[in-house]
Every structure is written in C-alpha cells, then in structure tokens.
Amino acid sequence: VHCGIKSERPDLALVVADGPVAAAGMFTQNKTRSAPVIQSEARLKSGRARAVVVNSGNSNAMTGRRGAEDALAMAEAAAAALGCPVEQILVASTGVIGRPLPIDKIRAGMPAAVAALGADGMAAANAIMTTDAFPKTAAVTIEAGDGLVTIGGIAKGAGMIHPNMATMIAVMTTDAAIEPPALRQALRAAVGASFNCISVDGDTSTSDTVIALASAASGTAPIQPGTPRFDTFVAGLTDVAQRLAKLIVKDGEGATRLIEVRIRGARNDAEARMAANAVMTSMLVKTMFYGSELNWGRVTAAAGRSGAEVDTDRMQLWIGEVGVVRDGVGVPATYRQAEALLKAEEIVMTLDLGLGQGAFTGWTNDLGESYVKINSGYLT
Amino acid sequence: VHCGIKSERPDLALVVADGPVAAAGMFTQNKTRSAPVIQSEARLKSGRARAVVVNSGNSNAMTGRRGAEDALAMAEAAAAALGCPVEQILVASTGVIGRPLPIDKIRAGMPAAVAALGADGMAAANAIMTTDAFPKTAAVTIEAGDGLVTIGGIAKGAGMIHPNMATMIAVMTTDAAIEPPALRQALRAAVGASFNCISVDGDTSTSDTVIALASAASGTAPIQPGTPRFDTFVAGLTDVAQRLAKLIVKDGEGATRLIEVRIRGARNDAEARMAANAVMTSMLVKTMFYGSELNWGRVTAAAGRSGAEVDTDRMQLWIGEVGVVRDGVGVPATYRQAEALLKAEEIVMTLDLGLGQGAFTGWTNDLGESYVKINSGYLT
Numbered sequence: 163v164h165c166g167i168k169s170e171r172p173d174l175a176l177v178v179a180d181g182p183v184a185a186a187g188m189f190t191q192n193k194t195r196s197a198p199v200i201q202s203e204a205r206l207k208s209g210r211a212r213a214v215v216v217n218s219g220n221s222n223a224m225t226g227r228r229g230a231e232d233a234l235a236m237a238e239a240a241a242a243a244l245g246c247p248v249e250q251i252l253v254a255s256t257g258v259i260g261r262p263l264p265i266d267k268i269r270a271g272m273p274a275a276v277a278a279l280g281a282d283g284m285a286a287a288n289a290i291m292t293t294d295a296f297p298k299t300a301a302v303t304i305e306a307g308d309g310l311v312t313i314g315g316i317a318k319g320a321g322m323i324h325p326n327m328a329t330m331i332a333v334m335t336t337d338a339a340i341e342p343p344a345l346r347q348a349l350r351a352a353v354g355a356s357f358n359c360i361s362v363d364g365d366t367s368t369s370d371t372v373i374a375l376a377s378a379a380s381g382t383a384p385i386q387p388g389t390p391r392f393d394t395f396v397a398g399l400t401d402v403a404q405r406l407a408k409l410i411v412k413d414g415e416g417a418t419r420l421i422e423v424r425i426r427g428a429r430n431d432a433e434a435r436m437a438a439n440a441v442m443t444s445m446l447v448k449t450m451f452y453g454s455e456l457n458w459g460r461v462t463a464a465a466g467r468s469g470a471e472v473d474t475d476r477m478q479l480w481i482g483e484v485g486v487v488r489d490g491v492g493v494p495a496t497y498r499q500a501e502a503l504l505k506a507e508e509i510v511m512t513l514d515l516g517l518g519q520g521a522f523t524g525w526t527n528d529l530g531e532s533y534v535k536i537n538s539g540y541l542t
Numbered sequence: 543v544h545c546g547i548k549s550e551r552p553d554l555a556l557v558v559a560d561g562p563v564a565a566a567g568m569f570t571q572n573k574t575r576s577a578p579v580i581q582s583e584a585r586l587k588s589g590r591a592r593a594v595v596v597n598s599g600n601s602n603a604m605t606g607r608r609g610a611e612d613a614l615a616m617a618e619a620a621a622a623a624l625g626c627p628v629e630q631i632l633v634a635s636t637g638v639i640g641r642p643l644p645i646d647k648i649r650a651g652m653p654a655a656v657a658a659l660g661a662d663g664m665a666a667a668n669a670i671m672t673t674d675a676f677p678k679t680a681a682v683t684i685e686a687g688d689g690l691v692t693i694g695g696i697a698k699g700a701g702m703i704h705p706n707m708a709t710m711i712a713v714m715t716t717d718a719a720i721e722p723p724a725l726r727q728a729l730r731a732a733v734g735a736s737f738n739c740i741s742v743d744g745d746t747s748t749s750d751t752v753i754a755l756a757s758a759a760s761g762t763a764p765i766q767p768g769t770p771r772f773d774t775f776v777a778g779l780t781d782v783a784q785r786l787a788k789l790i791v792k793d794g795e796g797a798t799r800l801i802e803v804r805i806r807g808a809r810n811d812a813e814a815r816m817a818a819n820a821v822m823t824s825m826l827v828k829t830m831f832y833g834s835e836l837n838w839g840r841v842t843a844a845a846g847r848s849g850a851e852v853d854t855d856r857m858q859l860w861i862g863e864v865g866v867v868r869d870g871v872g873v874p875a876t877y878r879q880a881e882a883l884l885k886a887e888e889i890v891m892t893l894d895l896g897l898g899q900g901a902f903t904g905w906t907n908d909l910g911e912s913y914v915k916i917n918s919g920y921l922t
Contacts, residue, residue, distance in 0.1 A: 194846030194854050224839055224854065226871040259839020260872040368843050445825065446917055453918025459604055459639020463748050466574030474574050474604065491606035492640045530918075531911040537826055538833025538910075 163278050163289065165271025167219035167257070167264055172289035174268060176240065176275045177316075177333045178213040182250050183377040185211035186346040188353050190370035196223035197233040198253040199369060205252055206373075209342025212250035214333050214373050215240040215275075216290045217268060218318065219257040223368035232263040243272040254331045254371040256318060257292055283335075287316040290331055293536055294320045295413050300405035304398040307391045309382040311338040313398045317406035320413045330357060332372045332406055338395060339378035340385040347387055348396045349374045356403035359524040360411045374399070411525045416533030419451055421526050424512040425465075427478070428520030433470035435522040437515060440468030448529035454504040456497050458486055465513060476516025481509065490516075543658050543669065545651025547599035547637070547644055552669035554648060556620065556655045557696075557713045558593040562630050563757045565591035566726040568733050570750035576603030577613040578633040579749060585632055586753075589722025592630035594713050594753050595620040595655075596670045597648060598698065599637040603748035612643040623652040634711045634751040636698060637672055663715075667696040670711055673916055674700045675793050680785035684778040687771045689762040691718040693778045697786035700793045710737060712752045712786055718775060719758035720765040727767055728776045729754045736783035739904040740791045754779070791905045796913030799831055801906050804892040805845075807858075808900030813850035815902040817895060820848030828909035834884040836877050838866055845893060856896025861889065870896075 165174040187206045189199045205211065215236060222229050237251040244251075255263065278285060287297035301314035319330030340348070353372055378384075385395050412420045423442050428434035441447055444464040450457045458479055466472055479487035481500040486493055503509060545554040567586045569579045585591065595616060602609050617631040624631075635643065658665060667677035681694035699710030720728070733752055758764075765775050792800045803822050808814035821827055824844040830837045838859055845852055859867035861880040866873055883889060 192843060192846040193850075193852050194842050194857075221839070224842055224857075224867070224870060224872065226855070226869070228871075258837070259843060260867070368839070368846065445913070449914050449917035452914065455918065457638070459601070459748070462574050462604055463572060463639060466572040466748065470573075472573045475606070477574075477604075487604070487640070489606070490604060491608075492604070529914060531914045533825070534829050534832065534909060534911045534914065537829035538835065 163271055163274045166267040167217055171291070172285070173217055173219045174271045174275050175216045175286040175289035176213060176279060177286055177335065177375070178244060178279055179375055179377050182210045182212045183375050184209060184340055184342045184345050185252065185373065185375050186342060186349045187252065187371065187373045188349060190368060192368050194224060194368050196221050196255060196368040197225060197229035198222055198255045199371060201230070201233045201237070202252040202254065202371065202373070205249065208249065210250065211252050211375060212246050213240055213244055214252045214254065214375070216254045216331055216333070218290050218292050220255060220261055220263050221257045221259050221369045222255040222263045224260040225262055228262055232265045235265050236263070236268050239269045239272045243276045252373055254369065254373070256290065256331050256369050259368055283314060283316050290316065290318040292318060292320070293415055294318050298406055298409040298413070300402045302398050302401050304394055306338065306380065306382040306385065306394065309380055311336060311380045311382055311395070313338070313402050315402045315406050317410060319410040320415045330370055330410055332357065332403070334372070334374045334399065334402055336374070336376045337378065337380035338376050338385055339380065339382055340376045340395065344385060344387045344392065345374055345376050348392070348399050351396050352399040352403040355400050356407040360407045360526070408525055411527050414527040415536045416530040417527035418507070418530055419528045420508045421451055421528070422510045423524050423526060424510065425515065425522045426512060427514035427516050427518065429471050429518045430520040431522060432520070434520040437465040437468045437470040437513070438522045438524045440464045441513065442524050442526035445529055448526065451504065451509065451528035452530045454501065456481070456486060456501045456504060458492065461511070461513060462487065465515060470515060471517055473516035478514040478516065480512040543651055543654045546647040547597055551671070552665070553597055553599045554651045554655050555596045555666040555669035556593060556659060557666055557715065557755070558624060558659055559755055559757050562590045562592045563755050564589060564720055564722045564725050565632065565753065565755050566722060566729045567632065567751065567753045568729060570748060572748050574604060574748050576601050576635060576748040577605060577609035578602055578635045579751060581610070581613045581617070582632045582634065582751065582753070585629065588629065590630065591632050591755060592626050593620060593624055594632045594634065594755070596634045596636070596711055596713070598670050598672050600635060600641055600643050601637045601639050601749045602635040602643040604640040605642055608642055612645045615645050616643070616648050619649045619652045623656045632753055634749065634753070636670065636711050636749050639748055663694060663696050670696065670698040672698060672700070673795055674698050678786055678789040678793070680782045682778050682781050684774055686718065686760065686762040686765065686774065689760060691716060691760045691762055691775070693718070693782050695782045695786050697790060699790040700795045710750055710790055712737065712783070714752070714754045714779065714782055716754070716756045717758065717760035718756050718765055719760065719762055720756045720775065724765060724767045724772065725754055725756050728772070728779050731776050732779040732783040735780050736787040740787045740906065788905055791907050794907035795916045796910040797907035798887070798910055799908045800888045801831055801908070802890045803904050803906060804890065805895065805902045806892060807894035807896050807898065809851050809898045810900040811902060812900070814900040817845040817848045817850040817893070818902045818904045820844045821893065822904050822906035825909055828906065831884065831889065831908035832910045834881065836861070836866060836881045836884060838872065841891070841893060842867065845895060850895060851897055853896035858894040858896065860892040
C-alpha cells in the first residue's frame, strides 16, 4: 500500500504467514548497518517469525537512537494490526539514508496493509521498490520426495549493488517443512551463489536484507540437511535467488545489458572472485559494454589490478564463444564478430587468467549516462 | 611532435638531458604491465638515463612478444636520433591497450622530435596527452643550502586513475645533484603522498610511470639522505608531484569538481586509507558531488563497507567547515549551508570514523554523464 513516505507510489509491504514459521535471514556486512537490520538480525536468533514488514523511501539508517525506536515502533504497529507478539515481526527499510523515519505514516498505513493481504505477491513486490524500474518476483515448484514444495520470492534493488549484498531486500517464502538451522544453511548457500555474485556499482548498503520464511504448509516431511531432499531444496532456493539477483542487475540504474562474467584459470576460487569483482565493478569495463565497443584491454587490465595472479602470456578472453584474446594477444580477425555480440541485451564474457583451476561466475551490467542522471538527483 | 599514431594531435614527446644523469622511476602495480613499463624498470636498475621518450595514442600493452620488440625499437630510434647508447633511453607509452604499436611512424617521427627539443616543457606536456583536456606542468625552485635547485614536471592522465598510480605518466626533472639511491628514496616519498592518493575511476592501468631525472646542472652540492637539504628536496619534489596529481584529478574524464577527502579518527592510517579509497571510488559519492546534493549517507555507507572499523554513534562529517553529521546523526540545520559549498569547484570533505588517530588525505572528483560518453566511445 501507499502510506505516504513517498509522494505517490506504494511504500509499505507486508509478507505474512498464517502463524509463526521457520525463518532465516542474511544481512549487509556494511559497518553502518541500519536500525531495521540490527533489530531483525536479533529477532531471527529465535528462528521463528510470522511476518516481514518492509517500507521503501527511507532506509532508517544513520538515524541514531531514534532510528532504533522507530524500527521497534514499526514492528509494534505490524504486530498490533496482525494481532501477534512483536517478537514475531521482522522489519526492513530501504531508501534515503540519514533521515528520520516518518513513523506516524507507517503506523497509520498498517491497517490498510493488513486489509490488502492476499495470495499474490505482486503488490508487495511493487511496494518495496525504490529506483527499480520493474517489480521482481520468481517462484519454482520442486518435488520434495513426498509431494510438491513451492518456493517464491520478491526482491528490490537497482543501485548500491555489490557482492556481499547490496541495497537490496528480498523475501523468499516456501511451504516446505524445514527447521530454522537447516533453513539458515540453505539460505546461506543460495545467497552465496546469487545475491553475493552481483554488482551494479560497487557500493554495498546499510540495509541489505534477505529473509526466508518456511511455513510447512505443503504437508511434506521436514527437510533434513545432508539428504538429497535438502540438496533439491537448496537448488530450488538458489534458483529463485539467482533469478531475483539477475533481475536486480538487469534493472541496474541506467543499465541496458546483463553481463555474465566467468573467470577461469585463476590460481584458486578466491582469486577468481577477486578478478571477477574488479572486472564487474570497473567503470571502464561497464562503459565499454554500454558503448558495445571491444576495448578488451580494460577487461584484462581490471583483472591485472585485482590482486589475483595472472599469466599475461596465457590470458584468454571470449565474448560468448568468440575468442578475442589468445595467449595474451588480441585476435583482430574475430573482433567484428565479437562486437556484434556486444550489442545483445545479455552477454557472456569468459576470461581465463592462464594459471590454475580457480573459477567464479558473477553478473554485472553496463554503465550509461542515466546512472549519473538518476544518482546525481536522487534526493529531488 | 605529431608522428601519426593519433590522427592530428601531438603524440611523441622527448625529455632529454645533456648527458646521462641520475634517474629513478616508479611503475604500475597492475599485473598486466605494458612492454615499456617492463623495459624501463629494467633499465633504471643502472640509476642513470639520458632521455625519456613517450608516445600517446597506444599503450603497447597486451601486445605479446612484438610489444617488447617495439618498445626496444622505440628506444633504439631515440638513441640513434640523439647519438647515445640505447641503455640511456627510457620509454613510456599510453593509450589504447592491445594494439600493435605503429613503430614505423615513431621511427620516422623521431628526428623531428629531436629537432624540436627546447627548454620549454609545454610541447612535451601536450604530446603525452590522451583524453586530457589540458596539459599538466608544475615547477618549484628551492633553496638547496648552497644555491637554488629547480624541480619541474609534466604529467598526463584523466581516466583509469586510482591509488597505486593510474593511466598516468609523469616525468619530473631537476638540476639538483643527487645520487640514484637518494633520488629513488625521494621519488618514493613524493609519489606516496601524491599520485598514490588520487582516484578518478578506480582503475589502475598497464602503463603508469613516474620518472625523475636529476642533472646536477645547478652546481649545488650532492643532496644526501638524512639531511635537512634532503628533506627540503623531498618537500619540493612532493609539491610538484602533488600539483601534477591534483591536475590529473581535476582533469578527470567528465569531472567538474576536485574533492579533497580527509579521513580522521580511524583505528590507524591503513584503515583511514581504506575508508578514503572506498569513499573516493564510490560512484554514488561521485554522482552526489556532480549533482551538488548532500546525500551524506552515501559517504558514511562507503566508509562502512570499506573494511575499516567505524563507530556509527561517533561518526562526524564536515563539508568544508560545516558539520553535517554529529555523533552519527544528521544535523539538518546545517544542510543548506553545506549544500552551497557543494557547488564549488574545489571541495574539502572530512569524515571522522570516531575511533582513533588514523588519518589519510586523498583527492577525487565527481562523476558526470560525460565520463560515460567519453568511455563508451573511446575507440572511435
């Protein structure tokens, strides 16, 4: 619903289970964490929650003691409207940093949010958007061995996006039966292969939050770690998380392309991640993709400054399946073909560092003028 | 002079001493170093050089074995034209990565470059420019205790600029008498407080090179490390280097402002540098400066993700002398005054992390649409 934090668009979302259910969360690693992040992380120690309340338009970060009070008041308002203990409420906020939360508007809007609850997540996906161009949802149904289990999710995020989460909030729900420790383990795996592999602008935020709720409503047996059913559940959760994560990159502020960056041939996976990180955040690489120009030296140079070891005489680079650098030297005969691929909306680029077996895959986007437009006039 | 690497503008520069003189250099830490970087670093082990030849328009990086041969051929051409051994020639190249150097054009242009030699460095400062909007020179004269010593320099650089040097080349010359080991020590100190403290876009390049030549032509006594005369010399060299470094930031691609970022209150200097680095490279911070918007949460959030420890309840932020964040909370009464300061061409921003005595000062610029325009159509 629209409660008035933003001038016109929806800004208050509720995701509610029928009762307290298994819950797990992962949060920003930024050291200036927002009040809702601190509060929700503490609440999740119990492993149970009934609802998540999310507002957009104000992140309630860098707001001091009043921020903590407002985050609590937001949870209390949701608890009162839902008729449940405040301990069962998780909160998340996203938007401008450093402004007091208009808590009275949130309080006043809560009954309407409860009245609007339904089975469709699209309204909630809309209400958590900030600079997002489109709402982000994904869902899969998996065979849990003794019946079907559904995993769904909503997410927001378009800027301040970087590995170790971003200005992004995602809520994933499932009717699987799974105890909190197992749900935590599954969530950690899914986030590690999705939200922690994307970059829009290299900035992580004060507010990044991923929450998973598991209701057991499917009636299937509890999913235990170390079983094939657990692996299937993790794969399903990862699938939903990856689809949401890629939607965030695709919706990156000012972006026109989604680029999958595959690093191969690193000394180890950690160095592959370092190289990918440098390539995915390089403004020179990102503007190159925006212009569809094959200025591949920017890619190799970004890897070269990443801290990862490289063998310049054995580096290889492919755009899609087209090899443009072989043994550290460009292959001009292939440039035209590669440049044609750079005009696509989705691009796969593979860089081999020429050393070992280390590998990493991440997703980034291009950098256009409108990123600057959006972010130089954000407050107004 | 113009030798034809670029279509019209000057692209070949020579800096020549009357004979072999004390020489020192510092080079990129990028692991995909260019052929000229590798060659010049090896040459400088002797501590002596007579000339530096620099071309713009092509960085001779990621060019394999041919690149090494071309870098040598470039030095040989300069040696032949100057009538000195090739061992006395240092080379540097800047421009597009991954294209063979048009060595025939450089060979053909060398006699004209020698013929154009003069006492004024402006022509050389012009010929080393790539995307630079203006040539960069600086000079100081210092009292060496027994007479005057002059230190001058030229530099280029506007993009791929980041701590640990950048796509930048600087040549500094002095008539001081100073032995190579002392010159190296002085250069390391000067670069550490200048070129290694600036950031335009977070990318370091394959080609970054700073070279200092000391001719002893002043007739003053040799400058020895550990003496007040050495400190005076280092201060002078640092002054020239800082002025050149700030000119590079000011000329940052698409930049309209020069921002001095002062970090205070870090646990130690290393963490202060980490925080400054995150703030100086944050696209969200840089677009904020472009738009003259006081979205200060981007600054504190960048520090928060930098890896440096912060005390959110004690963070302070000043724009100029105006405190906008006190004890981790915004001070709205000061915002209007601070926003007015954000419209200036030169801005000082001080962030106190609220912990210890660690401090660092660096320089960055803002990020405007034209950065994207320049870098998405660089090759064409």
